[in-house]
């Protein structure tokens with residue numbers, strides 16, 4: 001397997017690559033992971049993704065995310081058929097866009113990636129995968145809270161002798177709603193604080209904090225071991 005030498009990722013080289021692929025929006029992601037991925041992209045080779053080791057009970061999460069995941073993975077499949085370079089699993093099902101596809105050249109060129117639920121879409125090079133996987137964690141926790149609230153309101157509906165339709169609504173509105181509303185609420189509160197709607201969202205603040213160098217290195221896991229740097 002071809003590998004990428006980190007030392008060759010100078011700032012000027014990255015600027016050139018960024019220009020070539022219209023990647024300008026995320027200067028804070030110019031960390032090691034980002035540099036290696038951009039270099040790999042420029043050379044047309046695959047960069048190994050971090051290997052995640054989740055315990056078996058992590059899969060219980062899908063009990064409360066499966067509805068959103070069904071929609072998310074269906075969307076990923078469609079996007080892959082239309083514009084995908086590759087589709088892969090990393091805490092979810094992701095599609096990486098081709099560098100020359102229509103969204104990557106036009107309306108999506110400023111974006112590194114978008115998380116739907118367990119998975120989503122990534123710009124060419126998968127540079128924002130670490131960032132997006134943090135959004136996956138946020139979504140998991142949000143949907144667990146929504147699921148518990150849904151079960152609680154289902155119990156109340158049952159105690160009041162509600163019919164099946166009302167019981168279903170009592171369960172679904174807090175559960176499914178937690179998926180739809182969580183991000184919007186973070187944007188809304190950022191606006192109410194007078195902050196930038198995107199950069200001020202606490203979900204983005206947390207995800208961007210994770211893509212600083214030291215944490216990104218931690219996240220690299222096996223991928224970092226697979227990269228022969230030759231020196232420490």
Ligand SMILES: [Zn+2]
Pocket residue numbers: 131135203204207
């Ligand atoms: Zn984000």
